[in-house]
Amino acid sequence: MGAQPLMRIENLVKHFHIRLGAFGERSATVHALDDVSFDILEGETLSLVGESGCGKSTTGFTLLNLHRATEGKVIYQGRNIVELDEKAMRPYRRQLQIVFQDPYSTLNPRMTIGEAVGEPILFHKLATKAELPERISTLLADVGLPPRFASRYPHELSGGQRQRVAIARALACQPKFIVCDEAISALDVSVQAQIINLLLDLQQKYGLTYLFIAHDLAVVRHISDRVGVMYLGRLAELATREELFEHPLHPYTKALLSAVPEADPVHERSRKRQILQGDVPSPLSPPSGCRFHTRCPIAMDICSKVVPEWREARPGHMVACHAVTEGLPG
Amino acid sequence: MMMANDFRPEPATNTGERLLDVKGLTIEIDTRRGPATVVDGIDLHVDKGETLGIVGESGCGKSLTMLSLMRLLPNKIKVTKGEANFAGRDLQKLSNAELRKVRGGEVGFIFQDPMTSLNPVMRIGQQLAEPLIYHRGMTKAQARKRAGELLRLVGIPGPDERLDAYPHELSGGMRQRVMIAIGLACNPQLLIADEPTTALDVTIQAQIVDLVKELRDKLGMSVVWITHDLALIAGLVDRINVLYAGTVVEDAPVDALFANPSHPYTQGLLASIPKLTDERSARLSSIGGTPPEPGRRPKGCPFAPRCPLVEQICRDRVPSLEGIGQAGAHRVACFVAQRKLEAA
Numbered sequence: 309m310g311a312q313p314l315m316r317i318e319n320l321v322k323h324f325h326i327r328l329g330a331f332g333e334r335s336a337t338v339h340a341l342d343d344v345s346f347d348i349l350e351g352e353t354l355s356l357v358g359e360s361g362c363g364k365s366t367t368g369f370t371l372l373n374l375h376r377a378t379e380g381k382v383i384y385q386g387r388n389i390v391e392l393d394e395k396a397m398r399p400y401r402r403q404l405q406i407v408f409q410d411p412y413s414t415l416n417p418r419m420t421i422g423e424a425v426g427e428p429i430l431f432h433k434l435a436t437k438a439e440l441p442e443r444i445s446t447l448l449a450d451v452g453l454p455p456r457f458a459s460r461y462p463h464e465l466s467g468g469q470r471q472r473v474a475i476a477r478a479l480a481c482q483p484k485f486i487v488c489d490e491a492i493s494a495l496d497v498s499v500q501a502q503i504i505n506l507l508l509d510l511q512q513k514y515g516l517t518y519l520f521i522a523h524d525l526a527v528v529r530h531i532s533d534r535v536g537v538m539y540l541g542r543l544a545e546l547a548t549r550e551e552l553f554e555h556p557l558h559p560y561t562k563a564l565l566s567a568v569p570e571a572d573p574v575h576e577r578s579r580k581r582q583i584l585q586g587d588v589p590s591p592l593s594p595p596s597g598c599r600f601h602t603r604c605p606i607a608m609d610i611c612s613k614v615v616p617e618w619r620e621a622r623p624g625h626m627v628a629c630h631a632v633t634e635g636l637p638g
Numbered sequence: 639m640m641m642a643n644d645f646r647p648e649p650a651t652n653t654g655e656r657l658l659d660v661k662g663l664t665i666e667i668d669t670r671r672g673p674a675t676v677v678d679g680i681d682l683h684v685d686k687g688e689t690l691g692i693v694g695e696s697g698c699g700k701s702l703t704m705l706s707l708m709r710l711l712p713n714k715i716k717v718t719k720g721e722a723n724f725a726g727r728d729l730q731k732l733s734n735a736e737l738r739k740v741r742g743g744e745v746g747f748i749f750q751d752p753m754t755s756l757n758p759v760m761r762i763g764q765q766l767a768e769p770l771i772y773h774r775g776m777t778k779a780q781a782r783k784r785a786g787e788l789l790r791l792v793g794i795p796g797p798d799e800r801l802d803a804y805p806h807e808l809s810g811g812m813r814q815r816v817m818i819a820i821g822l823a824c825n826p827q828l829l830i831a832d833e834p835t836t837a838l839d840v841t842i843q844a845q846i847v848d849l850v851k852e853l854r855d856k857l858g859m860s861v862v863w864i865t866h867d868l869a870l871i872a873g874l875v876d877r878i879n880v881l882y883a884g885t886v887v888e889d890a891p892v893d894a895l896f897a898n899p900s901h902p903y904t905q906g907l908l909a910s911i912p913k914l915t916d917e918r919s920a921r922l923s924s925i926g927g928t929p930p931e932p933g934r935r936p937k938g939c940p941f942a943p944r945c946p947l948v949e950q951i952c953r954d955r956v957p958s959l960e961g962i963g964q965a966g967a968h969r970v971a972c973f974v975a976q977r978k979l980e981a982a
Contacts, residue, residue, distance in 0.1 A: 359839035466928045496695035497866060501910035501924035508921070523840060526869070530912035530922065567844035569869040571911050573892045576873025583848060584841045586795075587809040 313347040314485060314517050315371065320344045320380035320390075322363075322370045338591050340366040342541045344380075345618060346626070348485070348519060353511065355520040355528040357564070358538035359588055364521045367538070368487040371519075372404050373397055402432045405478035409490035411470030415462040421448070421473050422458030428480045443480075450513075451476040451506060468499035472506065479510065487519045492527065504531060525568045529553055537561045540599040541591055543618065547625040557627045560600050598630065606631050656723070657828060657860050658684040658707075663720035665702055665711070665884070667932055674933030677703055677884040678940075679720065681959065684828065689854060689861040691871040691892070693907070694881035697929060700864045703881075704830050708741045709734070725827065743773040746821035750833040752813035756805040762789075762816050763801030769823045788819040792849060811842035815849070822853065829854070832864045847874055869911060872896065880904045883930050883940035886959055890968040900962060900970040900979075902945050939972070947974045 322341035328334040341363045348354050356364040369375040370390070371382045377390040389400055408414045415424055422444050429435050435443045445455040451472040462470055471491065478486055488507065492500045508531060510516060522528050528535055529549060536546040537560065545558040556562050566582045584603050589595055595602050601611035608630060616628040627633075665677035677699040684690045694700045706717050707729055722729040725744065729737065741747075749755045757765055766788055767781035776784065782801065789797035792815040805813055814834060821829055831850065835843040851874055854861050863871055871878070871892075878895045880888040880903065888901040899905045906925040927944040936942055942952040951973050959971045962979045970976065 359841060468928060497868075497907055498695065498910050498925035499928065501922040502926070504912075505921050505924060525840065526912045530920075563841060567841045569844075569847075569867070569872060571869040571872055571896065571908060571913075573872040573896050576869075579873070581844055581848070583844050587811055587842070588839075 311349040311351055314350040314384070315348040316381075316383040317347070317367075317371055318345050318381040318383065320367070320370060320382065321378045322366050322375055323378045336592050339541050339594050340591060341370060341378075342594075343618075344538075344541075344543050346536060346543065346546055348517060349533075351511075351515055351517055352533040353518040353520055353531055355522060355532040355535045356538055357522060357525060357528055357535060358544075359523065359564075361540070361588060361591060362538040363541040363591075364538050365489055366541075368406065368489050368519055368521050372406060372487060373400075374406075402428075402434075402481045403484045404487075405481055405483040405485070406487040406489060407471075407474050407478050407491040409493050411467055411474055411494065412462075414474050415470060417462050419461075420458065421453075421460050421462070421465070424462075424473060425458070425476050425480050428477060432481055434480070434482065447476045447480055450479060450510065452502075466499075467495055468502060471495060471503055475503075475506065475510070479514070482514075483516070485517045485519070487521065489521045490523070491520075493522065493524065500527070507531070525565065537564065540588060540594050542599055543626070543628065544600065545625075545627045545629075547622075547627075551622070551625050555622075555625075557621055557625070557632045558600075558629045559604050559606055559631070563605075598628070655686045656683055657686045657688075657725060658682075658862075659723040660703070660707070661721050661723075663703060663706065663722060664718050665699065665706055666716055666718050668714040668716070669933060671933060673718075675884065675935065676715070676932045677706075678935070680881075680885060682879055682886055682889070684860050684862055686827075687858060687860060688877065689863065689875045691875035691878040692862060692864045692881060693866065693868055693871070693878055695866055695929060697932070698881040699884040700881050701832050704832060704862060704864060708745065708747070708830075709737055710741075739773065742769045743824045744827050746824070746826035746829045748814070748817050748821045748829065748831045748834045750836050752810065752817045752837075753805065755817060756813060758805055761802050761804060762808070766801070766816070766820055766823060769820065773824045784823075785819075788823055789816070791822070791853070792816070792819045793845075794819075810838055811845060814838060814842075814846055818846070818849065818853070822857070825857065826859055828860045828862065830862045830864070833866070834863075835870065836865075836867075843870070850874070868896075868907060880907070883935060884932075885940060885971065887941065887972065888970045889959060890970075894963065894968045898963075898968070900968070900975040901941075901972045902947050902974070903941050906946075941972075949974060 320341055321343060324338040324340055326336055326338060328336055344367060356367060358364050366375065370377050373390050381388045382390045425444050425447055426440050429440060429443055444458050448455055448457055453472055492503050495503060511518060520531060532549045534548050535552045537544045539560050545561045556565055563582050563584045570576060586603055589602055597613045598611045598616050601607040610630050616630045617633065618626060618628045619633055621627045621632055660680060660682045662679045663677060664675065664679050666673040666675050680703055692700045705711055707722050763782060763785050766785035770776045770781040770784055785801055786798045789800055794800055794812060794815050835846050838846065863875060865871055875892050877891050879886045880901065882903050888904045899908050909923040912922060925944055930936060930940055938954050939952040939957050942948050957971045957973050959969045960976050961969050
């Protein structure tokens with residue numbers, strides 16, 4: 309892929325300070341994101357996968373400057389956008405949009421669909437009041453809803469229809485980049501497929517770039533160009549979807565892939581799963597060295613002491629694992 | 639390390655003897671506009687030692703059906719017709735006191751969200767001991783000992799110390815293991831698992847599925863696993879019932895269902911799961927539209943408005959579940975599929 313990076317994320321860190329105890333007498337730091345670096349290429353779908361609490365949503369929020377980064381840079385159009393204040397950020401906000409998981413809580417129940425979709429258009433002065441109804445109809449048509457929906461309220465819509473409205477609202481700003489934060493996770497299987505198809509159609513039509521945050525690996529495998537695997541606030545592996553699903557290198561990726569059920573009873577009954585024991589450790593005090601070493605089936609001495617370097621193991625295939633890097637030259 | 643495994647010892651295999659037999663069960667919700675049918679004359683059965691998967695999308699009535707058997711429905715939802723025979727008794731006719739003996743005793747439950755199903759201010763040891771004292775008449779000391787054994791059975795590390803923990807001190811996966819331990823406390827003949835892994839991560843989900851599989855084989859009980867995820871139960875169940883808008887639209891042995899899905903809804907569900915072999919960005923086949931709302935069910939086949947194969951008869955009449963293939967083990971409620979088979 310010869311595409312240019314649309315966004316470059318360098319050593320991004322996000323720590324949350326929280327208070328513990330009944331009276332908040334103790335404080336602690338949640339290591340939500342530590343030293344994460346990757347590029348997002350123009351026009352691609354990059355997916356981030358991992359278990360809850362691995363920092364995939366935090367990544368999405370932080371690179372849109374919705375959470376303030378603790379350290380690190382997000383370079384977009386030559387600017388480090390995470391150091392911008394809200395006012396300086398505004399012109400970028402239009403281009404960088406997000407669609408959330410829960411279509412029930414993202415829409416204002418007292419606003420009609422038309423008002424919800426029209427609001428960002430007026431805010432960013434992308435159309436005059438006279439042009440607005442026309443523009444709203446076009447957007448609704450883009451997401452497969454008839455124009456009469458403009459006068460309806462969110463409670464009159466099904467989950468899939470609401471998610472279409474949320475997408476229309478993101479599209480209203482004519483964005484370049486959309487973070488889809490578990491955007492299809494709350495939907496039923498048959499509706500999920502409709503929304504996936506819609507996202508793919510819109511990407512083609514408008515040349516959109518997606519950061520797709522999800523935990524469903526079957527869906528991720530279907531729509532991604534590249535996939536990043538996160539574990540406890542760090543990237544474990546990042547590669548093209550073929551590389552990652554055919555030749556996973558990191559032991560965590562392998563375990564994750566082996567846990568995904570396939571819709572094939574004969575295969576499922578005979579397959580040997582590599583099941584990870586135990587739970588994900590707390591991000592309040594992540595394990596030293598490689599954060600995966602407490603559950604890793606091939607952990608070595610060095611893994612508990614030294615943080616593995618984020619390196620290219622094969623062309624375009626990044627991984628952070630001592631066992632993998634050991635086998636590499638240099 | 640636990641391994642998913644193909645081996646099933648004899649005791650857990652299907653004996654062909656009915657354990658649960660639900661006939662014509664109808665459930666209605668009281669709405670402001672009058673009663674609305676959510677489960678429409680459903681028939682289903684579970685044999686001894688059998689694992690049945692119930693699959694359907696939200697609102698299809700899969701959870702309500704199982705909850706109704708144990709009289710766990712909320713106030714405004716009522717069973718209006720039908721019977722449910724369990725081990726020779728009609729559950730609908732039992733008194734509340736009699737049913738209480740079945741609930742948690744002969745029939746164990748695991749729910750989706752262990753955080754809301756567990757009592758947050760009770761130590762898990764007490765919660766495990768409760769059914770043992772109630773159903774089995776154990777003393778507190780006996781129950782505590784058994785509770786420790788149960789935690790060990792479901793693979794909780796340091797089980798005896800964990801007895802004194804509160805639910806919030808455990809992770810989601812561990813809480814679900816505690817729920818399973820409670821469900822199994824009285825050696826039930828039937829375990830009903832209502833989306834027990836939906837709230838869990840994929841690696842933990844795999845642990846729980848394998849755990850239930852292992853325990854089922856060890857204890858020889860029947861299992862009903864309710865889910866919306868066909869792939870998840872592919873390697874776990876013997877038979878699948880696909881539910882749509884409160885009726886069973888297809889009933890088939892698991893291999894037959896995946897190899898030869900016969901109802902257009904089942905076909906649509908299977909086709910909308912992304913496959914390994916798909917091209918990147920290939921369009922997924924999807925089912926247009928949404929399921930009917932309760933109270934707005936179409937007159938004929940409930941799937942007719944979304945069905946790609948719909949004919950006039952489908953809009954006029956409701957198809958019944960008829961056997962196709964040998965011995966009627968594979969049944970489908972679809973005029974088009976039934977006719978296709980007759981012609982062949």
